Each structure stands twice: as C-alpha cells, then as structure tokens.
Amino acid sequence: MIECTNCETAQFLQIVRSRVYFEDGEVINELSERYECTLCNATGTYARSDDNDVEVSGEITVTTERPRYA
Numbered sequence: 001m002i003e004c005t006n007c008e009t010a011q012f013l014q015i016v017r018s019r020v021y022f023e024d025g026e027v028i029n030e031l032s033e034r035y036e037c038t039l040c041n042a043t044g045t046y047a048r049s050d051d052n053d054v055e056v057s058g059e060i061t062v063t064t065e066r067p068r069y070a
Contacts, residue, residue, distance in 0.1 A: 020032075
C-alpha cells in the first residue's frame, strides 16, 4: 500500500500522473505514478521496473501493513 508519510494514510492520496512503458507493444517494462495528498498537499513518485525493483521518492512510502488511520 502507498501512504502519505505526513498523514500516515492512503485515504487522501490521488494519482495525478501515471505512465506505463511498453516494449514490443506487449510487455510492461516500467510503471511510473505521481501522487498528491489532498489533505496536506504532499507529493511523491512511485516507479516499478520489469524486474520488480521499486523506487519511491517524495513524501510517500510503500508498506505491507494495514493503514494506521482509515
């Protein structure tokens, strides 16, 4: 789950830009998303490559835990 680090919740995050990169028109090589928190205006980016390498920057975090605040 992707959460805002300031609000500690995903509830107010929205995707403001999303890009998917293809190779040969079939295989997804990379996914890139830009997030914005509508509560505190924090921003961040999430990117995943074909090798499942995840890169996160800005004021968002990726967690496998349930959200602290719903």
